[in-house]
Amino acid sequence: MGAIITLTTDFGLEDAFVGMMKGVILGINPGVTIVDLCHLIPPQDIAGAAFLIHTSHRYFPPGTIHVVIVDPGVGGQRRAVALQTPLAAFVAPDNGLLSYVVREMSQRQAPYNLVHLNRPSYWLPHVSATFHGRDIFAPVAAYLSTGVPLNEMGEPIQELVMLPQSGPLRQGEVWLGRVTHVDYFGNLITDFTPEEIQELRPGATLQLSIGSQAIQGLQQTYSEGQPGCPMALIGSLGYLEIAIPNGNAAQSLGAGVGTPVRLEFK
Numbered sequence: 001m002g003a004i005i006t007l008t009t010d011f012g013l014e015d016a017f018v019g020m021m022k023g024v025i026l027g028i029n030p031g032v033t034i035v036d037l038c039h040l041i042p043p044q045d046i047a048g049a050a051f052l053i054h055t056s057h058r059y060f061p062p063g064t065i066h067v068v069i070v071d072p073g074v075g076g077q078r079r080a081v082a083l084q085t086p087l088a089a090f091v092a093p094d095n096g097l098l099s100y101v102v103r104e105m106s107q108r109q110a111p112y113n114l115v116h117l118n119r120p121s122y123w124l125p126h127v128s129a130t131f132h133g134r135d136i137f138a139p140v141a142a143y144l145s146t147g148v149p150l151n152e153m154g155e156p157i158q159e160l161v162m163l164p165q166s167g168p169l170r171q172g173e174v175w176l177g178r179v180t181h182v183d184y185f186g187n188l189i190t191d192f193t194p195e196e197i198q199e200l201r202p203g204a205t206l207q208l209s210i211g212s213q214a215i216q217g218l219q220q221t222y223s224e225g226q227p228g229c230p231m232a233l234i235g236s237l238g239y240l241e242i243a244i245p246n247g248n249a250a251q252s253l254g255a256g257v258g259t260p261v262r263l264e265f266k
Contacts, residue, residue, distance in 0.1 A: 003032045003145035004060060008053055009069040009133065010041040017131070021067075021138040024124065028142035037066075044072040046096050047163055048257070051181050054100030055237045057088055067133075067141045068092040075129035080117040080136050081160060084150045086110055091117070091141045093132070096163040103165070115154040122153045168192055168263070175263040179210075180239070182256055186248030190261045192240035197263075204265035208232045210242060213253055 005025060011017040022034055037056060041049045049070040057066055064087075071078075071093045079094040085105055090098055094116075105112045117136065120127075122143050127135040140153055168177040168191060181189040188210070197206065197218075208215040215232045218240075225231035225245040230253065235241035242249050242261075250256055 003029065004035060004064045005032055005141050005145055006035045006037045006057075006060065006064060006066045007039070007069075008037045008041065008049055008056075008066065009039050010043050010045060010049065011039050011069070011133070013039055017133065020131075020134045024134055024138040025142040025145075028139060029145045032142065032145045035060075041070055044070065046070050046072075048181065050097050050100050050163060053090070053097070054104065057090075057101065060088065062087045063089075065089045065091065065141050065144050067137050068097045069133040069137060070097060071095065071132065074132050078161070079157075080132060080140075081157070082115045082117055082140065082144075082150055082153065083160075084113040084115075086112075089141075089144055089150065091137050091144070093137075094161050096161050098160055099163040099165075102160060102162065113150060114157045114160060115150050116157045117154040119153050122148070166191060168196060173264060177240075177261045177263065179242075179255055179257055179259040179261060181237075182250045186244070186250040186252075187235065188242040188249050188253070188255055188259070188261075189235060189237055190240045190242065192261070192263065193238060194234050194240075197240065206232070207264050207266055208240075208242070209262040209264075210255055210259060211253055215242065 018039055038052055049068055053066055053068050066088060073095055081094040083090040083098050092098055117140055122140050124135040124139055168175045177191045179188045180191045206218055213230050215230050219225055219231050219233045222243060222245050227246040230242060230244050232242055244252055
């Protein structure tokens with residue numbers, strides 16, 4: 001099977017930035033397959049990109065190389081890094097983008113390797129201070145796809161910059177979480193997982209509150225909800241989700257990333 005490189009950025013689709021990265025990659029490895037995972041991450045939304053790569057990378061074949069570029073600190077002191085896990089490699093600025101992936105590996109007790117990408121021989125000859133995605137990260141990913149070992153590209157490091165860890169917190173009989181992602185349809189993805197919900201109160205009826213809206217119980221599919229009425233279900237990303245059939249939950253409920261979510265059981 002040929003090598004695969006995915007690209008996730010906040011570059012948008014209006015400019016040629018993504019195309020230039022692809023050109024650099026193909027110039028080094030013309031046979032690689034490039035997948036545009038997402039280029040519409042909101043500008044500078046590191047946490048959003050971190051969540052997206054965390055929930056997406058497992059659906060790619062083993063050995064896939066994931067390039068994640070949301071880089072408001074480009075040209076500054078932040079490091080360029082790469083992460084190798086048993087199933088994939090990740091190339092990104094060291095600003096929290098790989099937080100979910102590292103925690104996922106730690107929870108699974110899976111080995112991983114971290115490298116500071118400080119070997120210019122694997123970069124483009126001329127590096128812009130404002131476009132490391134093209135001049136550093138793209139060529140590094142391309143060389144990885146040709147079989148160059150990760151440790152050839154830089155010095156081993158022990159840890160990365162991590163986003164603050166968050167998760168549902170218990171206050172008496174109430175559990176407090178938050179919205180961590182809003183998808184294109186306006187569905188609100190929370191930080192509650194099915195396993196956590198089952199542990200909280202097995203067999204009880206869930207009541208979910210967001211703002212002044214209370215939602216009773218969990219549905220299995222969007223079609224089980226009533227058009228225009230908020231509902232809760234476990235979505236395809238594996239988290240508790242608030243949706244409005246034929247509507248936009250984020251707009252209707254005035255909610256977004258960080259909005260508190262309250263769970264209790266009856």
